[in-house]
Amino acid sequence: MEDTPSVPDDQHRPADVPPDLPLDVRRAGVLLHVTSLPSPYGTGDLGHAAYRFVDFLAAAGVTVWQVLPLVPTHAEDRSPYNGLSALAGNPELVSLDWLADRGLLRDDDLAQVASGEISRAEARTRAVRLWQSEVEAGERQEQREHFLSWVDEHDDWLGDYTDFVALRESLGGTSWHDWEPGLRDRDADALDKALAPLQDRLRVLQFEQYLFDTQWQELRDYAAERGVLVFGDLPIFVSHDSADVWVDRAQFDLDETGAPRTVTGVPPDYFAQDGQRWNNPHYDWDVMREDGFAWWRRRIARQRDLFDLVRIDHFRGLEASWHIPASAETAREGEWVASPGVEVLTALVAEAGEGHLVAEDLGVITPEVEALRLRFGLPGMKVLQFAFDGNPANPHLPHHHDHLGVVYTGTHDNDTSVGWLSEVDDRTRVRIRGHLVGPTDDMPWPLMRTAMASVSRLAVVPAQDLLGLGSAARMNVPGKATGNWSWQLREGALDDAIAARLRDVLERYDRVPGDPR
Structure with a gap:
């Protein structure tokens, strides 16, 4: 029988956390970036698989979905921490299925993307042009009003972003610092001249941002209705080659x-x-x-x-x-x-x-x-993969956690827990087992249970750990220029059995808010 530490009553609402805030109760989260969702069109998006993932979280009692930055990325590295904008959404996350469900793409369009005949960007352009033609024909007037209102609401960044991307594309994807001085320095006459032939592309870029925001808010509303909060990430620095620095x-x-x-x-x-x-x-x-x-x-x-x-x-x-x-x-x-x-x-x-x-x-x-x-x-962060160096004062050890914290088995920058465990020496492995809850069970579940038993208000595990995946499923290797950010979840991998097993752990450690047990 596994060790089951009790949860003190005072953890339900410590004095240092005001009521009615995200971390006023014990919660569990799963870390999975949107691009890692399964998709027939390449990387994951805000489509049907995202809603199925929310359903999985709700069934498991998980009330926090943690994602990486949702910004548009550079094609060279695809890093969400090196975005083309700190404020815009990544158009590659726009769901083509969502567009098809609303009559803006045909089955043939979807099949062409799935087969690689056309890119997602080409499919989005087709959808925008169809939408424009229908608006001009007097259709979709309610959506048109919503779109125009959204553009006005985001005027403080939207135009600068679309100008930047359209110019950058027209100049071969080069950094703004390498543009001719008039464009580099944002001379008004030079900008007007360069942007004049790009009006169609500017409209597509603008509508793509509207689509991203609309789809994201619909997904977030769906999650909220099922008790799931969304946890985002703010990189402290921004890319030099970005709309933010150019503007x-x-x-x-x-x-x-x-x-x-x-x-x-x-x-x-x-x-x-x-x-x-x-x-x-x-x-x-x-x-x-x-x-x-x-x-x-x-x-x-x-x-x-x-x-x-x-x-x-x-x-x-x-x-x-x-x-x-x-x-x-x-x-x-x-x-x-x-x-x-x-x-x-x-x-x-x-x-x-x-x-x-x-x-x-x-x-x-x-x-x-x-x-x-x-x-x-x-709240600060504790990572169990950093805990077992033999130093009893190591702040990542479970007995040094505190309420005002978020504990992880590992983050997007770490190896998966199975991959990490396969590389530690025998002495460290024995030390790890001595700290785990239910250490004889199949890894990495004892490590995940240890995170859930922590006094930290929020405990988060990467989706890879729920599946017991090895190093091939690692999301990022810091300092490695290529090959990162590409892992994707297999369709159906997070099934009912995993949801039930996880919920049992979360209920045991009081991480299902509102659960009567």
Whole structure:
């Protein structure tokens, strides 16, 4: 019989968590990015499989679905942490089935995408053109009014994004910094001339964003009706080759041509002897301070439009970030530079509302970073894969968890738990087994049960762990330029038996809100 620790009564609503907020009760979550959903058209999208996944979560008693950033990605790396925009949605997530269900695509169109005869982008363009022709014929007037209202509501970023993407496509996908100076520097005459022949494409790009937002909100409403919250992710930095930097160059530490003076990364450590160079531009905090960090307020407001909870990736960068000279060959030549974390977080919490932000506080975390997180009452993260190094004071060990936290077996940057366990030495494996709940059961269920037994308010497991998958199912290897972000769930893999098994664990550890047991 497995070990079953009791759950103290005071965990139901500790004094440090206000009532009626996402983490005012114990919850369980599953981490699965939308692109990892099964689809006959390539990567996953916001179509039928997404709704089936929500149904699985509800059946299992899971009340949090965690996803990665939903932004449009660069074709070269497809990383959701290196988006073309911090505010736009990824048009590749637009469901073609949704369009077909509403008469905007034919079965032949879907078959052509599934066979590779046409791309998803071509299918979306066909749908938009059909919609336009029907509007011109006097049809779909209610949807037209909704679309125009949506465009007005998102005017603060939509036009800049569509201009950026249309220009970038017309110039062969090159970075805006390599455009001719008139376009690079956003000269009004140069922009008007370049955009004039791109009006059809601009309309398609605009409607794609409307489709993404409409589909996402419908899915989110469906999840909410079944008690499932959606947990999103906010990368602390943005790509240099993005609409955000092209439009708001003054907000970033750039030279007169728009090139970064310093770039982001982390210093050398056990995993990377030269450190890591991420190449995002740093912020010009003095400029951002002048308008009360309006750029950050707008960004977090958009995330709260999309998500119930938002994780701030690389939270420690709000206290200090590693500045690497743009001319440096490695990250070794960088230095820590203080960030105005209190001011930024004051703006973010005011805009997002208390109780809706989570800090990704992994890595080497200083007392100053911890103090910043606690000052604003943000839950931090614990990862069981980091816990078993033999140090009894390791903060990731289950006995060091606290209520104000989110515990994971592993994250999207880790190997799957089965893959990780296959690589640890025998001594570590014995140490791990000594900490697990029900250690004789098939892995990684004992590790998942240990996460669920934690006092941390939210416990999250990657979908790969529910299926006991090995390293081939890993989502991302940090520092690896290619081959990431491509894992997909097999249709039907998350079945009723897994849902029932998971629900039994969640009920045992009081992670099914409202369950009478």
